[in-house]
Structures are given as structure tokens and as C-alpha cells.
Amino acid sequence: MATRVRPSSKRCAVIGGSGFLGRHLVEKLLDRGYSVSVFDIRQSYELPGVTFHQGDLCDKQALLPALKDVSLVFHCASPSPASDDRDLFERVNIQGTQTVIQACKEAGIQKLVLTSSASVVFEGTDIKNGREDLPYAKKPIDYYTKTKIEQEKLVLKACDKQKGFLTVAIRPHGIFGPRDPQLVPILVDTARRGKMKFIIGDGTNLVDFTFVENVVHGHILAAERLRPDSPICGKPYHITNDEPVRFWDFMSQVLVGLGYAPPRYHLPYALVYGLALLLWLLSIILRPLKSFKPTFTPMRVALAGTHHYYSCERAKEDLGYTPVVSLKEGIARTVQSYPHLRCEA
Ligand SMILES: NC(=O)C1=CN([C@@H]2O[C@H](COP(=O)(O)OP(=O)(O)OC[C@H]3O[C@@H](n4cnc5c(N)ncnc54)[C@H](O)[C@@H]3O)[C@@H](O)[C@H]2O)C=CC1
Numbered sequence: 001m002a003t004r005v006r007p008s009s010k011r012c013a014v015i016g017g018s019g020f021l022g023r024h025l026v027e028k029l030l031d032r033g034y035s036v037s038v039f040d041i042r043q044s045y046e047l048p049g050v051t052f053h054q055g056d057l058c059d060k061q062a063l064l065p066a067l068k069d070v071s072l073v074f075h076c077a078s079p080s081p082a083s084d085d086r087d088l089f090e091r092v093n094i095q096g097t098q099t100v101i102q103a104c105k106e107a108g109i110q111k112l113v114l115t116s117s118a119s120v121v122f123e124g125t126d127i128k129n130g131r132e133d134l135p136y137a138k139k140p141i142d143y144y145t146k147t148k149i150e151q152e153k154l155v156l157k158a159c160d161k162q163k164g165f166l167t168v169a170i171r172p173h174g175i176f177g178p179r180d181p182q183l184v185p186i187l188v189d190t191a192r193r194g195k196m197k198f199i200i201g202d203g204t205n206l207v208d209f210t211f212v213e214n215v216v217h218g219h220i221l222a223a224e225r226l227r228p229d230s231p232i233c234g235k236p237y238h239i240t241n242d243e244p245v246r247f248w249d250f251m252s253q254v255l256v257g258l259g260y261a262p263p264r265y266h267l268p269y270a271l272v273y274g275l276a277l278l279l280w281l282l283s284i285i286l287r288p289l290k291s292f293k294p295t296f297t298p299m300r301v302a303l304a305g306t307h308h309y310y311s312c313e314r315a316k317e318d319l320g321y322t323p324v325v326s327l328k329e330g331i332a333r334t335v336q337s338y339p340h341l342r343c344e345a
């Protein structure tokens with residue numbers, strides 16, 4: 001009779017491990033003595049100690065080999081919000097997450113840590129020091145966020161102490177750092193096209209931006225604290241830099257660090273939001289004739305023009321979380337890591 005090898009608690013799987021956050025997580029797990037199985041639709045690097053499994057997480061048969069002899073799974077895969085593809089968000093974030101849960105149960109996984117998003121409670125209006133008990137957004141800012149809400153609910157509901165399957169969700173906000181494919185590249189592209197001259201609103205709105213290593217730290221603390229007797233089972237946790245910053249100060253610091261001029265002129269929030277809405281509608285109406293993606297989407301305008309920062313008190317109390325890299329240091333390291341995006345003029 002074949003004997004089943006008891007999974008080592010130092011062997012884990014990272015679904016989405018080829019991505020920005022996923023790769024930083026893999027690197028830290030290796031540093032901490034874990035061996036890692038990466039499952040992703042693409043392979044973007046090679047590292048000793050990492051086994052790659054390429055496939056779509058919606059395919060349980062493809063997923064199962066990556067979970068063999070593993071006790072802990074991190075699920076940080078998602079289509080990019082910029083893809084703006086409703087069917088894809090629904091298929092990967094909702095149906096795919098159901099498949100991940102089923103596969104974990106079949107493979108005898110003990111712990112599942114989901115990367116959710118603090119935006120699951122954001123409706124486009126101010127949130128100041130929001131705690132995890134805020135209700136899920138009834139009108140999420142976009143379809144990506146709508147599917148992140150459903151995804152988080154599925155994972156937290158699946159937590160079952162009796163059956164020994166424990167789950168927890170990490171809600172980061174505005175992740176930035178070396179190799180980020182989103183925030184800095186979009187910002188620089190906008191600046192290079194001469195569109196980063198304006199501040200939306202009065203520029204005093206506070207927002208959380210979170211250095212990627214702090215997000216990783218929160219995930220690993222949650223995984224290591226996830227035990228049947230711990231208060232964290234089935235709960236979401238905000239993980240941020242715990243240093244809310246003016247949205248436009250953050251953008252300006254990154255821009256200036258890379259040699260671009262910071263935005264200077266103010267435009268009223270309602271005007272820019274209205275224009276963004278109009279452009280978005282036009283892009284849908286004209287899609288059959290001409291495809292274009294507006295830079296200032298209603299979602300980005302809402303993110304750029306409102307207060308939205310979150311309390312990390314619950315993570316401090318239950319996980320012993322404190323950020324390991326300050327915002328200042330995180331911005332400096334990020335700017336340094338993008339020599340190819342510096343202004344050449
Ligand atoms: N970047 C940010 O500011 C924030 C990100 N998040 C969440 O953090 C997680 C990681 O995000 P990032 O690293 O920024 O994104 P990313 O796009 O760099 O990484 C996502 C990874 O998922 C993989 N993936 C996508 N669809 C897949 C599928 N069907 N099967 C297997 N793999 C698939 C991609 O290939 C990619 O490697 C996501 O769940 C995202 O929703 C949450 C809050 C903020």
C-alpha cells in the first residue's frame with residue numbers, strides 16, 4: 001500500500017508566484033527556509049528551491065500536482081485590474097478561487113492565505129482609518145473589486161476548524177516596490193505623455209501605499225499564526241505601511257525621484273470624475289469601431305481624489321504586525337530600482 005508522505009510545514013505553494021507580490025513572497029519564504037512550489041499561468045524567473053508548475057488555476061487537475069506534499073498555500077493570483085475584462089475576473093477570481101479551495105481540500109492542505117484587497121470596502125467615498133468590520137462595498141468601484149469581494153467571502157467561509165482547513169485573508173492597499181508592473185510604470189507613462197500636470201481636488205486626501213516587503217511580512221505572519229486555537233481563523237486583516245500619506249505627495253515623490261516634474265495645477269474632483277465617466281462611456285460605445293483605454297478611469301480618479309486609509313490595529317494585535325520598511329525607505333528603494341524609467345531630458 002502506498003504511504004502518504006506527511007507534508008512538511010516548511011513546504012508551501014504560492015499560486016500567482018510569478019507575479020509582482022508573488023515573487024517577493026517566494027523570495028522571502030526561501031530566505032526563511034521554506035521550499036516553494038509556484039503555480040502560475042506563466043513562468044517569469046527561475047530560482048533554486050522553487051518548483052514551477054505552469055497552468056490555469058481554474059483547472060483543478062493542473063493545480064493538484066503543485067499542492068502535493070504541501071501544508072500551506074498562498075493564493076495571490078488575479079488578472080490585472082487594468083485588463084478590464086469582466087468575464088476573466090469572474091472566471092479567475094470567483095470560479096477559479098472555488099477550484100483552489102476544492103483542490104486544497106482534496107490535497108489535504110491545512111492552511112490557505114488569500115491576498116484580498118482593502119478596496120473590498122471602498123465605494124469611491126472617503127474612508128478614514130477604516131477597520132475590517134466596515135461592510136463590503138455595495139457599489140464596488142469596478143468589476144475587479146466586485147470579484148475580489150466574492151473571492152474573499154468564499155475563502156473566509158471555507159474556514160473549517162473541525163476539518164482542519166484554516167483560512168485567512170490579507171487586505172493590502174496600493175502595493176509598490178521594485179518590479180511593480182502597475183503603479184510606477186503607469187505613473188511614468190502618464191508623465192511622459194505630459195498628463196501628470198494636474199492634482200485632482202485640493203490634494204490633501206490621505207491614502208495608504210504599502211511597500212511590497214510589508215505586504216509579504218503580513219502574509220507570512222498570518223500563515224505562521226494560523227492555528228485552530230488562534231483568533232485569526234476566517235478573518236480579514238488590513239496590511240498597510242500604517243503611514244497614510246497625501247496621494248499627490250506620494251506621486252510627486254516618486255516622480256521627482258525619477259526626474260519628472262510633480263503635478264502643480266488643481267482641477268475640481270467632480271469635473272475630472274465627470275470627464276472620466278464620459279470618456280469611459282465613449283470607450284464602450286466606440287469599442288466596435290476604435291478601441292482606446294483612457295488613462296484617467298473613474299476608478300483611478302476616485303482612488304486619486306478621496307481619503308482612503310485603513311487601520312492596521314487588528315493585524316498589530318492578532319498577528320504582531322508592524323511594518324518592516326518605512327514609506328521613505330520604500331520610496332527610495334523603489335525609485336532606485338527603475339533606472340530605465342528615469343526622465344532622460
Ligand atoms: N498591486 C496592488 O496594489 C494590489 C494587489 N492586490 C492583490 O494582490 C495579488 C497580487 O497582485 P500583483 O502581484 O500586483 O499582480 P500581478 O499581476 O503581478 O500577479 C498576479 C499573478 O497571477 C497570475 N495569474 C493570473 N491569472 C491566473 C490564472 N488563471 N492561473 C494562474 N495564475 C494566474 C499572473 O500570471 C500573475 O503572475 C492579487 O490578488 C491582487 O488582487 C491587492 C491589493 C493591492
Ligand SMILES: CC(C)CCC[C@@H](C)[C@H]1CC[C@H]2C3=C(CC[C@]12C)[C@@]1(C)CCC(=O)C[C@@H]1CC3
Binds near residue numbers: 296303
Ligand atoms: C494616472 C494617475 C492619476 C494615477 C497613477 C497611479 C495609479 C496607477 C495607482 C494609484 C493607486 C493604485 C491602486 C491600484 C492600482 C494602481 C493605482 C490605481 C489598485 C487598484 C490595484 C488593485 C487593488 O486591489 C487596489 C489598488 C488600489 C490602489
